[in-house]
Amino acid sequence: MTVQLLPVVNCDRLYQSLMDLADIGKLPGSGVRRLAFSPEDIRARQLVWRWMAAAGLSVRSDAAGNIIGMLPGKQAAPAFATGSHIDTVPKAGKYDGTLGVLAGIEVARTLKENGLQLQHPFEVIVFTDEEDSMIGSKAIAGTILPAAEQYDRKNQPPIQSRLQQIGGDWSQIASARRSRADMCAFVELHVEQGQVLETSGKSIGVVEGVVGLQRYMMTIKGAPNHAGTTPMELRQDALVAASHVVLAVESLAKTRPGQQVATVGALTVWPNATNVIPGEVRASLDVRDLSKAEVTGLVEQLKTQLGQIAAATQTKILIEPVLDVDPSPAAPRIQQTITAVCDRLGFSHLSLPSRAGHDAQEMGRFTDMGMIFVPSEGGVSHSEIEYTSPEQCAQGATVLLQTLLELDRGYST
Amino acid sequence: MTVQLLPVVNCDRLYQSLMDLADIGKLPGSGVRRLAFSPEDIRARQLVWRWMAAAGLSVRSDAAGNIIGMLPGKQAAPAFATGSHIDTVPKAGKYDGTLGVLAGIEVARTLKENGLQLQHPFEVIVFTDEEDSMIGSKAIAGTILPAAEQYDRKNQPPIQSRLQQIGGDWSQIASARRSRADMCAFVELHVEQGQVLETSGKSIGVVEGVVGLQRYMMTIKGAPNHAGTTPMELRQDALVAASHVVLAVESLAKTRPGQQVATVGALTVWPNATNVIPGEVRASLDVRDLSKAEVTGLVEQLKTQLGQIAAATQTKILIEPVLDVDPSPAAPRIQQTITAVCDRLGFSHLSLPSRAGHDAQEMGRFTDMGMIFVPSEGGVSHSEIEYTSPEQCAQGATVLLQTLLELDRGYST
Numbered sequence: 093m094t095v096q097l098l099p100v101v102n103c104d105r106l107y108q109s110l111m112d113l114a115d116i117g118k119l120p121g122s123g124v125r126r127l128a129f130s131p132e133d134i135r136a137r138q139l140v141w142r143w144m145a146a147a148g149l150s151v152r153s154d155a156a157g158n159i160i161g162m163l164p165g166k167q168a169a170p171a172f173a174t175g176s177h178i179d180t181v182p183k184a185g186k187y188d189g190t191l192g193v194l195a196g197i198e199v200a201r202t203l204k205e206n207g208l209q210l211q212h213p214f215e216v217i218v219f220t221d222e223e224d225s226m227i228g229s230k231a232i233a234g235t236i237l238p239a240a241e242q243y244d245r246k247n248q249p250p251i252q253s254r255l256q257q258i259g260g261d262w263s264q265i266a267s268a269r270r271s272r273a274d275m276c277a278f279v280e281l282h283v284e285q286g287q288v289l290e291t292s293g294k295s296i297g298v299v300e301g302v303v304g305l306q307r308y309m310m311t312i313k314g315a316p317n318h319a320g321t322t323p324m325e326l327r328q329d330a331l332v333a334a335s336h337v338v339l340a341v342e343s344l345a346k347t348r349p350g351q352q353v354a355t356v357g358a359l360t361v362w363p364n365a366t367n368v369i370p371g372e373v374r375a376s377l378d379v380r381d382l383s384k385a386e387v388t389g390l391v392e393q394l395k396t397q398l399g400q401i402a403a404a405t406q407t408k409i410l411i412e413p414v415l416d417v418d419p420s421p422a423a424p425r426i427q428q429t430i431t432a433v434c435d436r437l438g439f440s441h442l443s444l445p446s447r448a449g450h451d452a453q454e455m456g457r458f459t460d461m462g463m464i465f466v467p468s469e470g471g472v473s474h475s476e477i478e479y480t481s482p483e484q485c486a487q488g489a490t491v492l493l494q495t496l497l498e499l500d501r502g503y504s505t
Numbered sequence: 506m507t508v509q510l511l512p513v514v515n516c517d518r519l520y521q522s523l524m525d526l527a528d529i530g531k532l533p534g535s536g537v538r539r540l541a542f543s544p545e546d547i548r549a550r551q552l553v554w555r556w557m558a559a560a561g562l563s564v565r566s567d568a569a570g571n572i573i574g575m576l577p578g579k580q581a582a583p584a585f586a587t588g589s590h591i592d593t594v595p596k597a598g599k600y601d602g603t604l605g606v607l608a609g610i611e612v613a614r615t616l617k618e619n620g621l622q623l624q625h626p627f628e629v630i631v632f633t634d635e636e637d638s639m640i641g642s643k644a645i646a647g648t649i650l651p652a653a654e655q656y657d658r659k660n661q662p663p664i665q666s667r668l669q670q671i672g673g674d675w676s677q678i679a680s681a682r683r684s685r686a687d688m689c690a691f692v693e694l695h696v697e698q699g700q701v702l703e704t705s706g707k708s709i710g711v712v713e714g715v716v717g718l719q720r721y722m723m724t725i726k727g728a729p730n731h732a733g734t735t736p737m738e739l740r741q742d743a744l745v746a747a748s749h750v751v752l753a754v755e756s757l758a759k760t761r762p763g764q765q766v767a768t769v770g771a772l773t774v775w776p777n778a779t780n781v782i783p784g785e786v787r788a789s790l791d792v793r794d795l796s797k798a799e800v801t802g803l804v805e806q807l808k809t810q811l812g813q814i815a816a817a818t819q820t821k822i823l824i825e826p827v828l829d830v831d832p833s834p835a836a837p838r839i840q841q842t843i844t845a846v847c848d849r850l851g852f853s854h855l856s857l858p859s860r861a862g863h864d865a866q867e868m869g870r871f872t873d874m875g876m877i878f879v880p881s882e883g884g885v886s887h888s889e890i891e892y893t894s895p896e897q898c899a900q901g902a903t904v905l906l907q908t909l910l911e912l913d914r915g916y917s918t
Contacts, residue, residue, distance in 0.1 A: 286734035303733065307779060318886065319768035319791050320716065320860035321699035324759045326884070331769055332755050335748035342745050346737045355732035356744055357779045364771045366720060366789040376779040378732050447733035471739070473731065 098437070099206045101493060103486035106198045110485065113139065113178065113194065114186040123476030124186055128179035128221035129254040136178045137258060140193060140218055147200045149216060154268040156231030157260035159218040163200055166211045170276035172496055174199065175217030176451060177228070185478025187283045187485070191466070193218050195281045195489035202493055210500040212276070219451040220258065227251070229454035231268035271458060277499055278455035279426060279462045281492045283480050285448050287471025294442040295487055297465030298430045302446045302453035304384045304419030306391060308377040310337060310398070313408040316363055316371025331361055331370035333405035340397045341377060344390050352381035352390060353447060377411070382419050382445040420453035426462030426499065433494040439487055448473075464491050511850070512619045514906060516899035519611040523898065526552065526591065526607065527599040536889030537599055541592035541634035542667040549591045550671060553606060553631055560613045562629060567681040569644030570673035572631040576613055579624050583689035585909055587612065588630030589864060590641070598891025600696045600898070604879070606631050608694045608902035615906055623913045625689070632864040633671065640664070642867035644681035684871060690912055691868035692839060692875045694905045696893050698861050700884025707855040708900055710878030711843045715859045715866035717797045717832030719804060721790040723750060723811070726821040729776055729784025744774055744783035746818035753810045754790060757803050765794035765803055766860060790824070795832050795858040833866035839875030839912065846907040852900055861886075877904050 116139065117125045117132035126132040141159055144151045149161030162171070176192025196216035203209070220228030225243055230236045237243065240262055243251035252262040284290075289297050314330030338356045345354035358376040377394075381387045395411060402409040427443065434441040446453075446463055455461045466488035469479040529552065530538045530545035539545040554572055557564045562574030575584070589605025609629035616622070633641030638656055643649045650656065653675055656664035665675040697703075702710050727743030751769045758767035771789040790807075794800045808824060815822040840856065847854040859866075859876060868874045879901035882892040 284734070285731060286736070287739060288736065291739070305733070317884075318698060318861060319770050320718070320766065320793050320862075321697070321886070322766070322884070323699070323701065323764065324755070324766055326700065326704075329755070329768075331751055331772060335751040338744055338748040339752075342737070342742070351736065353733065353735070353737055355742075355780075355782055357732050357774075357781050357783060358777045359744060359772070359774050359783075360777070361770075361772050364773070366770045366791055367768075368770050369768055370770060370772075378779050380733050447735075448731060449733075471730070471735065473734070 099202055099208065099493065101198045101202045101486055101489040103482055105201070106194060106486055106489055107482040109143065109194045109197070110186055110190060113190050117180065119183065119476065121476050124180055124184045125182055126178065126180040126184070127182065128224060129257055133179050134258060137218065140178060143197050144216060147197050148204050149200055153259050154231070155261045155264040156228045156268040157220040157255055157258040158228045158232065158268065161200070161216040163203065163214040165213040166209055169212045170272065170274050171213040171215045172210065172499060173215040173217055173275050173278045174280060174492060174496070175219060176280050176282060177219045177222035179221055179223050181223050181474045183476060184474060185476055187478055187480050188285065188473055189222060191283055191480070191485055191488065192281045195492055198489050199493045199496065210496065212500055214496065220260065222451055226449070226451065226454060229451035231265050232270045233454035233457045234269040235454055235457055236265060275459050277426060277460045278452060279464065279492060279495055280450060280452040281464045281466070281488045282450055283468045283473065283478070284465040285468055285473035287468065288444050289442060289465060289467040290469065290471060292442055293440070295439045295484065296434050296441040296491055298427050298434070298441055298443045299422050299463035299465055300427065300443050300445050301382050301419055301421035302450055302456065303380040303382050304387055305378065305380045305415065305417040306387050306413065307415035308391070308411050309414050310375045310377055311410040312337065312373040312375070314369070314371055317369045319367045319369050322369060327369055328406040329369050330373045330407055333401055333407040333409065334359065334373040334375055336401045336405065337375065337398065337409070340394060340401065344393055348390060350381060350383070350386055351445065352379065352386050354379045354390060380447050382421065384419055420456035420461065422456065422462045423460035426460055429498050429502070430462060430464055430491060430495050433491055433498055437490065437494065439491065464488055464495070512615055512621065512906065514611045514615050514899055514902040516895055518614070519607060519899055519902055520895040522556065522607045522610070523599055523603060526603050530593065532596065532889065534889050537593055537597045538595055539591065539593040539597070540595065541637060542670055546592050547671060550631065553591060556610050557629060560610050561617050562613055566672050568674045568677040569641045569681040570633040570668055570671040571641040571645065571681065574613070574629040576616065576627040578626040579622055582625045583685065583687050584626040584628045585623065585912060586628040586630055586688050586691045587693060587905060587909070588632060589693055589695060590632045590635035592634055592636050594636050594887045596889060597887060598889055600891055600893050601698065601886055602635060604696055604893070604898055604901065605694045608905055611902050612906045612909065623909065625913055627909065633673065635864050639862070639864065639867060642864035644678050645683045646867035646870045647682040648867055648870055649678060688872050690839065690873045691865060692877065692905060692908055693863060693865040694877045694879070694901045695863055696881045696886065696891070697878040698881055698886035700881065701857050702855060702878060702880040703882065703884060705855055706853070708852045708880070708897065709847050709854040709904055711840050711847070711854055711856045712835050712876035712878055713840065713856050713858050714795050714832055714834035715863055715869065716793040716795050717800055718791065718793045718828065718830040719800050719826065720828035721804070721824050722827050723788045723790055724823045725750065725786040725788070727782070727784055730782045732780045732782050735782060740782055741819040742782050743786040743820055746814055746820040746822065747772065747786040747788055749814045749818065750788065750811065750822070753807060753814065757806055761803060763794060763799055764858065765792065765799050767792045767803060793860050795834070797832055833869035833874065835869065835875045836873035839873055842911050843875060843877055843904060843908050846904055846911055850903065850907065852904065877901055877908070
């Protein structure tokens, strides 16, 4: 095996598999609905299982319902793994998740066609329920929630039953856990779901890591008075205060150095009547960055401003933490390898954080993780108009293949 | 009859009637619930009718259910009228509306006790349903809505049935209409429902008129993108735009000359999810001032700013009219008379607009109208803690009495 071989994946075959998988759960128009544990998800899992077997992978599923296809390595070494998910949000497109799974299978096919065998075992993983609980990747990472009730969902059977439907077993969930000793690297190919690559005209995104996330609930308390009889200077308008808060959040995210994002996405007004000055506002805050210190720093700076806004508007402002997910940095060695592969293949590239969650983030909790992004047209995702061209999909899969080959040379001893 | 008589009302008797009326619809604590057309409203109407008759008034009710008690004048002349309402909001206090009705009856008692008869007939009117439809005062003013369906209310029988319950008759509603030829002046005593008098330490408010009101619905359209993957500079955040709008409304109301008020009271966000950049916001706008030109001017200035905000935030902003109520100025002659009476009685006073709607505003559509305000403790109204002291109530009623006497001298020929 030499680098000069530069094997590439079969673009048509990869794209055909994306289209074939999209037939399962097809919605009127071009959308797809394949909720985790649904009959459509189960049919898609069966199809992917058959494709893995046909590509020469030996296939098993674990207690979390993850499907794991494996090609043996030349050595008894920890595995290289790739993969993603095939479950979708209620109104999805054809690429989110599926590209990473089908590119993994395409990599296996290409290795076989080119008579290549890695030093390390090579795994392709379909993670269970990425779009909601991430129970598949969390079981492998050992970051699973301890109580089954924490996976309860409205109008759905308990997690025990849902896992059973796909061949999993809640009582044995701990057995799905992996370690660095048996998976020494994980690389996931995914569509960007943003428009950074498209805007910059680059083909490949070298992911620096999956951002950390903190969520807060802010409560702004004013006084609900008559909108007619209360002069402007005597008001304690919670919505006026909340408006200052929304703009402070936007301004901090825009003006602090770095690429952090911060959003007030949900906001409710009480009593929410045309003729009553708003008495109370509740608003969510979502802050993401690759650096946890940056997220914390932004929130601390905001807290100072909340105090100033409260004083200026005669309101009280509370902020309470709701969620705190640590960033998951990509391994520098994998980022460097992806970059080198892109340069060798002549693909333009850009380093960027992933600001959405992915199965890779959980792999990064215990082993070396990397991610490869390909462009999403218009940055649109979780929509039937989600689109990445056949050539872009194939470029991403070829970068994945070459990255694994290159890593295999480096890691092997 | 000479001015030197200066008859005053009986403070204890007036206050006792306020407390007695508050027993009907009494809530736990000190609140009152006497919704128009409810059994409590009907019992209260019966009690007031008896009190009017006992005070020597001849009592009738019209097709809109208004109760009209009348003392004949010395001459066949158009009437002087006073009055207000005895229906309440769901959680009300003891003074809003009721003071105006019971002060009118107390004026009649005082006239009788002092052997006084006006040149003009004197009427005390209980207007139907001031707190919601204002159907009573609108029927008298001829400003009634034409279609019965426009008075439909959720979980309530049609207006025909509701009117019937209080002795009214929708099919004859036009017969309730009055004209300047049979009502040449209307003066209403009411609690301020604001804290202008209290803040300035004045006893009596000389109302300059009831403010006009315009309501609008604003729709701000952005793009609902992923709160993680959409960089700050590529966002079209409808809530950020809406926040600029809320602050622009507040700033215009505060910085334009005059005493206008403007409020964004209701605001809803779509899709209102923590992890989605707001795609659309709908927000109400309520603007009030004694000058219609001022209301229109503020809205025009806001429209210019909405265009600037839309351009700066990459959103679209629509503003649509919902309601347009003209101001109802108080007759200068009545304002001057109230002022002169206060000076003579030694009561401190202040001229101010009424920024809440009142039955008097509809009387002002066809005849000379005036209003007398007494202070509301803390400016609180529509609440069980609404409070005006016995002495303040009696001062207001005495000003009402003296104003009518003074007007009677002026208008009589």
